[in-house]
Amino acid sequence: MKYGFACAGVVALAAISAAFAASPVPDSPLGCPPSKTLTINPARDAELVLAGGPALEPVQIAGPFDSPRSAAFLADGRFLVAERPGRLQLVTPGAPNREIAGVPAVLTLGHGGLIDLALDPEFAANGTIYFSYLQGDEAASTIRVMKARLDQHNDKLTDQKIIFESTPGVRHEQLGGRMALTADGYLFLSVGDRWAMEQAQSLADDLGAIVRIRTDGSIPDDNPFISTPGARPEIWSYGHRNPQGLAFDPVKRRLWSDEHGPQGGDELNLVVAGLNYGWPIITYGVDYSGRPIGTGNSQAGLEQPVRTWVPISIAPSGLALEADPTHEVL
DSSP, X not given: OOOOOOOOSOOOEEEEOSOOSSOOOOOOOTTOXXXXXXXXXXXXXXXXXXXXXXXXXXXXXXXXXSSEEEEEEOTTSOEEEEETTTEEEEEOTTSOOEEEBOOOOOOOSTTOSEEEEEEOTTHHHHOEEEEEEEEEOSSOEEEXXXXXXXXXXXXXXXXXXXXXXXXXXXXXXXXXXXXXXXXXXXXXXEEOOTTOGGGGGOSSSOTTXXXXXXXXSOOOTTOTTTTSTTSOTTEEEEOOSOEEEEEEETTTTEEEEEEOOSBSOEEEEEEOTTOBOOTTTBOSSBOTTXXXXXXXXXXXXXXXXXXXXXXXXXXXXXOEEOSSTTOEEO
């Protein structure tokens, strides 16, 4: 199914505020990105939003960093921090940070840069880490996944290998780029629609999809569209807008994603192989002009989110599962 919108060259000004009653956004072509977004500063610091379970309180233990995008914790209490400009810091609480050499060159236009960082489940034995990042130029760019070994004695990466590269996109926003790994050697990666919203309904490219590969870069032969003519064999699910959090539950063997809606309509999804999550045919959000998108918020054959946030977006990112498998925390 193809579901498209024409996007004319009109400047739209978006202002996100705490009140939704009167949208200050002038009319803009439906589904088109605002050329500039004005964001009202929050009344308090960023917070953790819980899908269930106990209350959590953030405590600063290191910093400042330059646009930190992700962190990965080592068994000895140290942790790695990936910064958007393409830097990797090894942090020991109470000691100076150590910058790790050998990080791939990244494209920092828009939301681009170094996006995510993940440790191999066998990191203690093999020292392997994975990066997702934007690369290319202003005309076209892709999301890559690189694996490498961390040489902690010499503060550098070795054995770098690109194991995945998405189909290209033109815009440098709504990239997705989050990873989740499994103990049996699979890697999931989210890819946003990059403002090409109709492409989220296409299986011919990776835009608006969550992909599944093996950690060696090969494509699993049980992926749902591997035998579908014209489909990208790496696609696991599609119809996503901008999945900004991804987490795999090793106990129940379930994949979770949180996703940016447009204006309102942020989602928490249980991601199942082969399913269509509806964007932009269905959504609980609206266009930045205030006009509706698609056909409503439900349609037969399209998946419903587990939870939505309406009418105000919370801009979710960084999805994690609590150690207690009875609690799933956003």
